[in-house]
Amino acid sequence: MITQVLDLLRCPVCGQRFASAITANPQATSIACVSQHHFDIAKQGFVTLLRSQRNSEQIGDTADMVERRIAWLEAGYYDAIAAAVSKPILNLLRTDTSGLTVGDLGAGPGYYAGFLAREAKSNGVPIRIIALDNSLYAARRAAKVDPNVASVRGDTWDELPFADAALDVVIVIFAPMNLTEIARVLKPGGTLIVVTPEADHLATLRAAVPMLNIPEAKSERLAEAALGHFSLDNKQTITTQTEISPNSAANVILMGPSALHLTEVTLLEVLSQRPTCTLDIAVTINEFKKL
Ligand SMILES: C[S@@+](CC[C@H](N)C(=O)[O-])C[C@H]1O[C@@H](n2cnc3c(N)ncnc32)[C@H](O)[C@@H]1O
Ligand SMILES: [Zn+2]
Known part of the structure; x- marks a missing residue:
């Protein structure tokens, strides 16, 4: 819920904090910074803190991509990734029982944020998570995943709408990011977890249909770009291979950037010629500490 994370946010117009008095009102329909810039809380519960509102319905993932991502993630195909991302954060929670503040950048529909919130709850430890995404459709869905997840529309390339040193942890899963801004919003010693695809992620599907390539290495x-702000603490690559149905394969392809140049009809024509499709997962969980 937005009203529980106001102390972590900053105004995208003037960079100042949000007035703490509103924090006390969980029924608030807008939030205001100390200089009285107001931002509506949408009826679904998210707030838009984009600096430019131009074409704001057309940015980020489309409604169809978001629905396919939910179907894919709820089927559990990436739960090994969710568990690997949550593990170091839960370890931090065990040592710091006062509770953690987490930013999930390019959070999509908030699946990983919800997963982490439930894991923290089942371990009896407090957590506050902000799911940040520029897509209207993703923000609507992320607002509903868990009471401890607040959904904010913002641009992860741009200045982040978070206060300086507000967060203990930042996670970035297959999403764009601005390392200088992440360094600003993390506390000293804070944790950054980035999930990057390896070149052979979804390799068999890529060989069957024309998808966007993953840049090598x-x-x-990322480790080179992080030098100066972060030290690499841990790195783990997950590789698995499973058989999935053509419909599931269509979801994993069309929830990503290849959706913009492929149609479901062409895709299913190719995929339905085979009884099952091979899913290769090859991703690296990169864990950094802020210097
Ligand atoms: C590949 S999806 C990953 C979503 C989520 N992390 C997951 O793995 O389920 C990338 C996400 O980044 C969002 N996105 C793309 N560009 C963005 C930007 N400049 N600022 C914020 N979000 C952005 C998209 O809307 C999309 O939800
Ligand atoms: Zn302001």
Whole structure:
């Protein structure tokens, strides 16, 4: 819920904090910064803190991509990733029982944020998570995943709508990011977890249908870019292979950027010629500490 994370946010217009008095009112329909810039809380519960509102319905993932991502993630195909991302955060929670503040950047429909919130709850430890995404459709869904997840529309390339040193942890799963801004909003010693695809992620599906390529050595390039702000603490690559149905394969392809140049009809024509499709998962969980 937005009203529970006001102390972590900052105004995208003037950069100042949000007035704490409103925090006391869980029924608030808008929030205001100390300079009286007001932002409506949408009826679904998210708030838009984009600096430019131009074409704001057309940015980020489309409604169809978001629904396919939910169907894919709820089927559990990426739960090994969700567990690997949550583990170091739960370890932090065990050592710091006062509760953690987490930003999930490019959070999509908030599946990983919800997963983490439930894990924290079942371990009896407090957590506050902000799911940030520029897509209207993703923000609507993320607002509903868990009472401890607040949904904010914002741009992860731009200045983040978070106060300086507000967060203990930032997670970025297959999403764009601005490392300088992440360093600003993390506390000293804070944790950054980035999930990057390896070049052979979804390799068999890529061989069957024309999908966008994954740049080589993504995690190595990330480690280089992070130098100066972060130290690499841990790195783990998950690789698995499973058979999935053509419909599930269509979901994993069309929930990503290849959706913009492929149609479901062409895709199912190719995929339905085979009884099952091979899903190769090859991703790296990169864990950094802020210097
Ligand atoms: C590949 S999806 C990953 C979503 C989520 N992390 C997951 O793995 O389920 C990338 C997400 O980043 C969002 N996105 C793309 N560009 C963005 C930007 N500049 N600012 C914020 N979000 C962005 C998209 O709307 C989409 O939800
Ligand atoms: Zn302001």
